Amino acid sequence: MLRGLDISDMLIIDRLELGFQPGLNVLTGETGAGKSILLDSLGFVLGWRGRADLVRQGAAQGEVTAWFDLPPDHPARAVLAEAGLPAEDELILRRINTSDGRKTAWVNDRRVSGEVLRALSETLVELHGQHDDRGLLNPRGHRAILDEYAGNEPRLSGTRKAWSALNAARKAVEAAAAEREAILAEEEFLRHAVAELDKLDPQEGEEAALDTRRRLMQGAEKIRSDVTNAYEIMGQGGAETALGDALRWLDGVADKAEGALEAPMAALNRALVELDEAMSGVADAIDAMSFNPLELEETEERLFAIRGLARKHDVAPDDLAGFASALRAKLDALDAGEAAQAALEQAVRAAETDYDAAADALTKARRKAASRLDKAVAAELAPLKMERAVFATEITDEAAGPEGRDAVSFTVATNPGAPAGPLGKIASGGELSRFLLALKVCLTEGQPGLTLIFDEIDRGVGGATADAVGRRLQALANGGQVLVVTHSPQVAALGAHHWRVEKAVKAGMTTSTVVPLAAPERIDEVARMLAGDTITDAARAAAQALLGAGQPAAAR
Incomplete structure (x- = not known):
C-alpha cells in the first residue's frame, strides 16, 4: 500500500x-x-x-x-x-x-x-486510464493478459521449452541434410584422397624422423671410410697391439726396477681401458653408418611423398594423419547418412508430439480462463449500468510459436444484436471507461497489497x-x-x-x-466540480447531498 x-x-x-x-x-x-x-x-x-x-x-x-x-x-x-x-x-x-x-x-x-x-x-x-498504458486496448497484449489471469506461466514455460526443442530438432535435420549434400558433392575427391592417405599411412613425427635418417645416411657415405681406418689403427696391429707389447716388456723387467715402473705401467693399463672404450664407440658409429644402399633411396622416396601430399592438401606433414581422420569421418557420415537422417527425422516427430501436447494443454487452459473472465466481466458490468453489454474473449488459431497456437482478442457488443468488435473501436468513451474498469477489477483480483490508480x-x-x-x-x-x-x-x-x-x-x-481537504473544503470542491468557477448555494447544497449520500452510514 x-x-x-x-x-x-x-x-x-x-x-x-x-x-x-x-x-x-x-x-x-x-x-x-x-x-x-x-x-x-x-x-x-x-x-x-x-x-x-x-x-x-x-x-x-x-x-x-x-x-x-x-x-x-x-x-x-x-x-x-x-x-x-x-x-x-x-x-x-x-x-x-x-x-x-x-x-x-x-x-x-x-x-x-x-x-x-x-x-x-x-x-x-x-x-x-482511458489511454490504456497496460495494453487492454491493444490486441497484441491480450494473450499475455489472459495468460496472467489464468496463471498459465508453468504451461507457457513448458510450451516454450517444447518449441525450443522442436526448433533444435528441425535445425539438426536441416543441418544434417545440408552437410550430406555438401559431402555428396565432394564424394569422389574424398574417396580418392582417403585411399591415397590410407596407402601412405603417414604418422605424426614421421617426417622429421625420416629427414634426420636421410641426412645421417647422406653424411655416412663421406666419413665411413675414415672412421673405419681410425678403428683399424686403434685395433690389432695398431695402437692396441703396441700398447700391449710395451706393457709386457715393462712387466718383464719391473721387478728389477725397484718400483720405478709401477706408475708408468698403471698409466698404460688405464690407457688400454680408455682405448677399449674409444674403439667400442667407434664401432657403434660404424654400425650406425652401415645401411642398405637402397635404404637411402626408400627413405627419400617416402619423405618426398609425405611432403608432396602435405603440400597437395595444404596441411603440415604432421597434420596429415588428423586430416585423413577428418576426411574419413566425412565418408563415414555419408555412408551412415540415411540411418542418421532417419533418426533425426524421428526426433523431429517426437518433438512435434511433445509440442502439440503442450500447446493443446495451453489452449485448453486459455479457453477455460476466457470463459471465467467473460463471466466475471459480465458480473462487473451490471452494477456499471451496462447489464445489456456483452464482453467476450475470442480465441482463434494462429501459426504455431513459442507461446502456443492461439490468437486472443477482447471484443465487446454494447447492445443486444449489435455486432461485436475490438474493445477500442466499438465502445464509446463512456462505455469504454466502464468496460476497462470492469476488466481491470477482474484482472487485479487476488493481487494482495496492490495499489490501483485510475487516471480519469x-x-x-x-x-x-x-x-x-x-x-x-x-x-x-x-x-x-x-x-x-x-x-x-x-x-x-x-x-x-x-x-x-x-x-x-x-x-x-x-x-x-496538493491540498488535503477537510469536510467543508470538500463541499466547496465538489460544488466547483458541479457548477464551475462560480459556486452557488444550490451547488453547495447539491455537493453536500452528494457527499452525504456517498459516505457509509457510520461516517455520516
Missing part, C-alpha cells in the same frame, strides 16, 4: 509531500493544475518509462521518494530477495533525475537499477452512470487502496480521502501543490 510520496523540483512542483490512506483516495482539480504531474512523478520513482524533461526549470536535479507498507506475504518481498535486497515492513524507493538526464535509484538506501524498480512496481502499483477512468460518463462507476471504485477500495484522478463530482463525493491539486504563479514562477 502506498503511504507517501515526496516530490522535489519535478516539472512545476517545487516541494510536495503527500500521505495516502487505505480506501478510496480521490484527487481533483482544474484541468492543467498538475494532476498528471503527480502520476508522472510516481511513475518516475517506480522506474516507468515516461517523459524525459521532468526536472523543474532552473533546478540541478529532481527527486521523488515513495514509501509503501509491505506485509509479510507481499509479492514484492520475492523481488527484493532475488535482487539481494533487504526486506522490511516499510519499502522506500528513491530516484533522482539530474538536469542532464542521468538517473539514479535506491531501494531502502541500496543502489539499484531501473529494472529492479520496474520489477517492484509490478507488485506495488497498477495504473490505468470516469471520463465521458455522468449522472447515475458516474455514480455507478464511483460506487464500484469505492467497493474495490474496501480492504485495499485505490487512487482516482477524477473530474466527476459523483466519483469525488465517494472518496474516503480527498486532495485538490492547485496551480499558482508567484514571482513569475508557476508551481503546483
Whole structure:
C-alpha cells in the first residue's frame, strides 16, 4: 500500500509531500493544475518509462521518494530477495533525475537499477486510464493478459521449452541434410584422397624422423671410410697391439726396477681401458653408418611423398594423419547418412508430439480462463449500468510459436444484436471507461497489497452512470487502496480521502501543490466540480447531498 510520496523540483512542483490512506483516495482539480504531474512523478520513482524533461526549470536535479507498507506475504518481498535486497515492513524507493538526464535509484538506501524498480512496481502499483498504458486496448497484449489471469506461466514455460526443442530438432535435420549434400558433392575427391592417405599411412613425427635418417645416411657415405681406418689403427696391429707389447716388456723387467715402473705401467693399463672404450664407440658409429644402399633411396622416396601430399592438401606433414581422420569421418557420415537422417527425422516427430501436447494443454487452459473472465466481466458490468453489454474473449488459431497456437482478442457488443468488435473501436468513451474498469477489477483480483490508480477512468460518463462507476471504485477500495484522478463530482463525493491539486504563479514562477481537504473544503470542491468557477448555494447544497449520500452510514 502506498503511504507517501515526496516530490522535489519535478516539472512545476517545487516541494510536495503527500500521505495516502487505505480506501478510496480521490484527487481533483482544474484541468492543467498538475494532476498528471503527480502520476508522472510516481511513475518516475517506480522506474516507468515516461517523459524525459521532468526536472523543474532552473533546478540541478529532481527527486521523488515513495514509501509503501509491505506485509509479510507481499509479492514484492520475492523481488527484493532475488535482487539481494533487504526486506522490511516499510519499502522506500528513491530516484533522482539530474538536469542532464542521468538517473539514479535506491531501494531502502541500496543502489539499484531501473529494472529492479520496474520489477517492484509490478507488485506495488497498477495504473490505468482511458489511454490504456497496460495494453487492454491493444490486441497484441491480450494473450499475455489472459495468460496472467489464468496463471498459465508453468504451461507457457513448458510450451516454450517444447518449441525450443522442436526448433533444435528441425535445425539438426536441416543441418544434417545440408552437410550430406555438401559431402555428396565432394564424394569422389574424398574417396580418392582417403585411399591415397590410407596407402601412405603417414604418422605424426614421421617426417622429421625420416629427414634426420636421410641426412645421417647422406653424411655416412663421406666419413665411413675414415672412421673405419681410425678403428683399424686403434685395433690389432695398431695402437692396441703396441700398447700391449710395451706393457709386457715393462712387466718383464719391473721387478728389477725397484718400483720405478709401477706408475708408468698403471698409466698404460688405464690407457688400454680408455682405448677399449674409444674403439667400442667407434664401432657403434660404424654400425650406425652401415645401411642398405637402397635404404637411402626408400627413405627419400617416402619423405618426398609425405611432403608432396602435405603440400597437395595444404596441411603440415604432421597434420596429415588428423586430416585423413577428418576426411574419413566425412565418408563415414555419408555412408551412415540415411540411418542418421532417419533418426533425426524421428526426433523431429517426437518433438512435434511433445509440442502439440503442450500447446493443446495451453489452449485448453486459455479457453477455460476466457470463459471465467467473460463471466466475471459480465458480473462487473451490471452494477456499471451496462447489464445489456456483452464482453467476450475470442480465441482463434494462429501459426504455431513459442507461446502456443492461439490468437486472443477482447471484443465487446454494447447492445443486444449489435455486432461485436475490438474493445477500442466499438465502445464509446463512456462505455469504454466502464468496460476497462470492469476488466481491470477482474484482472487485479487476488493481487494482495496492490495499489490501483485510475487516471480519469470516469471520463465521458455522468449522472447515475458516474455514480455507478464511483460506487464500484469505492467497493474495490474496501480492504485495499485505490487512487482516482477524477473530474466527476459523483466519483469525488465517494472518496474516503480527498486532495485538490492547485496551480499558482508567484514571482513569475508557476508551481503546483496538493491540498488535503477537510469536510467543508470538500463541499466547496465538489460544488466547483458541479457548477464551475462560480459556486452557488444550490451547488453547495447539491455537493453536500452528494457527499452525504456517498459516505457509509457510520461516517455520516
